Amino acid sequence: MSSTQKESIGFCGLGAMGYGMATNLLKHGYIVKGFDVYPPSLARFEAAGGVPASSLADSAAGSMYYVCMVATAVQAQSALFDDESAIVPALPQGAVLFLCSTVPATYAQSVQTSLDRLGRSDILFIDCPVSGGAARAAAGTLSIMAGGSPAALEKGHAILATMAAETKLYIVDGGIGQGSNMKMVHQVLAGIQILAASEAMGLAARMGLDPRKVRDKVLGSEGWSWMFENRVERMLVEDFYPGVSALTIILKDVGIITQMARVYQFPTPLISVAEQVYLQGLSQGFGPQDDAGMVRMYYPQPLSQMTATLSGEDEEIALSKIVRMLAGIHLCAAAEAIAFAKHVRLPLSQFYELANDAAGGSAMFRQAGAAMIKALEGDEAVLDKPQRYSLGEVVEHMLRVNEEAAKIKCPVYLASAALNLLLLAQQGGRDKSADASVIRMWKQ
């Protein structure tokens, strides 16, 4: 934190994330001129030391840096270009424009095209979606995935570094759109693993397992994911109203994934299933509530009030099934995400590093991801020598989980989709590596 007065930054979108980011910039001595369409957000920002702007143009005028942190591409388009007092026309020559919203890569690319067409190629545009939640936004320790021209990235670096954790600022090769693509493939993991946590906890409860014991067993196991660890705590106390991360937020990100998958005609079997279940949750009115509340799609009663009926060896076997269910789903999620990353030409080693250190991380992604990347690069040895499990073994585990769920009539959308993907892959042989076999379902 510096007490020296720094430059002025324009900012729009002062919601939970944006407010944290903007006030973090204030803490570092920047003057931040913020705008939001919702007056109470603007008032709160002013109380925290920000300069409230009277319009988007007002927030942009005179600042050599501008951070756009609205919720969607539609909002960004309107704020940047379409609004009668939009941001772009008001920006000074040579200003740096950061688009931190999660948007399709094609939208980020269209922003550059629009700037060029408007004769504003002078603006140094950076496509830099963020990840990490409101608390890390406020602490300046976000993960940021940034793409842009070398000149833009150089001039924008100090501000990106102020918003990101030291080790979590990822400059993604390939220019505008690749920041958004990196966020997108990360959200393939996040979107599947958020729902997998609900599916596992819901099935476990229906099986008669104590939810706290499930939590304890999964943490540190091969079924672990960052999302499970994070969401399960809210499930245990029904902290969904409104919770921390609304269903509508992950659904927006998942919608971007499947939209881009349609553009590329790229198969995404698991995240597509997850999207349908999230949409069902939306229909049931869960939209504004925490996404951990999706557990109610599987087990409607509060987990805190369920009575465990299993003990001893039965309990151990059941716990082990839940761990393996999560591991099986996460294995398929890792393959889907890495294959998609390759398809959009992201540097795979960077994606591997980033996801392992972010909310998309899982034990399986860490274990299997490296082998999957090698398999995609044509390493035949990886296919034939299972790193840890043969495909047949993973299939056996998932068969048992699906059998259990069918017996007690619990829907398991992801476990079923993962099993079917594994079974399609197994037609190529059951003794081969699970990791490499699954990712080879995607021909590259």
Next chain:
Amino acid sequence: MSSTQKESIGFCGLGAMGYGMATNLLKHGYIVKGFDVYPPSLARFEAAGGVPASSLADSAAGSMYYVCMVATAVQAQSALFDDESAIVPALPQGAVLFLCSTVPATYAQSVQTSLDRLGRSDILFIDCPVSGGAARAAAGTLSIMAGGSPAALEKGHAILATMAAETKLYIVDGGIGQGSNMKMVHQVLAGIQILAASEAMGLAARMGLDPRKVRDKVLGSEGWSWMFENRVERMLVEDFYPGVSALTIILKDVGIITQMARVYQFPTPLISVAEQVYLQGLSQGFGPQDDAGMVRMYYPQPLSQMTATLSGEDEEIALSKIVRMLAGIHLCAAAEAIAFAKHVRLPLSQFYELANDAAGGSAMFRQAGAAMIKALEGDEAVLDKPQRYSLGEVVEHMLRVNEEAAKIKCPVYLASAALNLLLLAQQGGRDKSADASVIRMWKQ
């Protein structure tokens, strides 16, 4: 109908289907000694001219024919063998035993094994599940899929012929279990197409289409299925309570499919998705209601009260999307069913004939099924020369449907699963035949 007094037939399971079947046998002059655990069913049967039995053993004693029409394999096992006054010990030497319940093929095979082990190999056992509903049961015009020894099929033929429509008695080669397998693969079509009808009507309503116009457009189109035609009428008037065919019934049949798929480690991506959605419907209390009520998973309000908002060209485009959505799902259903039929060694031409003439029929099954069978038999020309559509064209249609659904936030489980299966297949080339490409996802 004959007025000559015929032989005595034992019968158990006098529910909707069983009552129809038993009274049809009465009409044909047989003496039917019926048993049911539910006294009112027994009383109704007696009022219709049947002989009420006091126990399972009583229903079996002295009859050279016995029809078992209980709901599940668990019930059949108990009735045949486990009950203290079970059927098998009471049957006369050389009696013909018809198991008409829908059960896994492995269960039917276990019945033969049990008979042999009990020293009752004299009993002529026929595995003969039925299809067609209560009205056709009462009219003696069911579809029946029968497997068994030549001796059993010969001695049982007259009674099978009395229960089945003239053209709908299918003697399936391969012995005990193949009748059940034939029913099972038929129900792959039925289980997917029942839900597809709900998904299409729910999406159409959310798109603002008049449900009656959707019905009129689909009938006679490439989106037609027997199930759509049958279920849509009940959707239009909310005739779900209890309706004609309970969700629990199709869910039981679907459960047999996925159970057998797990035994064979055979991929069934679409029927597996359908099962999860049916299980969700069960969780929501729809179990005893008509399966056409699954439309409420997609559009909760009564279809009869929705107000259409589309007209003119927009309406035509939207209607065409619904037709193509159904066609795309049915295409994948046809591939899944035919591949599974091949896997369990059923005669494919017989399956094709049977399904086209039964509740699993669809325009796509009729159009594409023959080409799929040729492709499975290794006919390369079928793969390279699209019969009607290239894979790329079908993918384009399904992309547009999924895009529309995502835009209006309507879950489309089957359309999404079909799209992802088609996209996986499309990695082999988009100009090839849609039919042959999809079925080749299953390596044989």
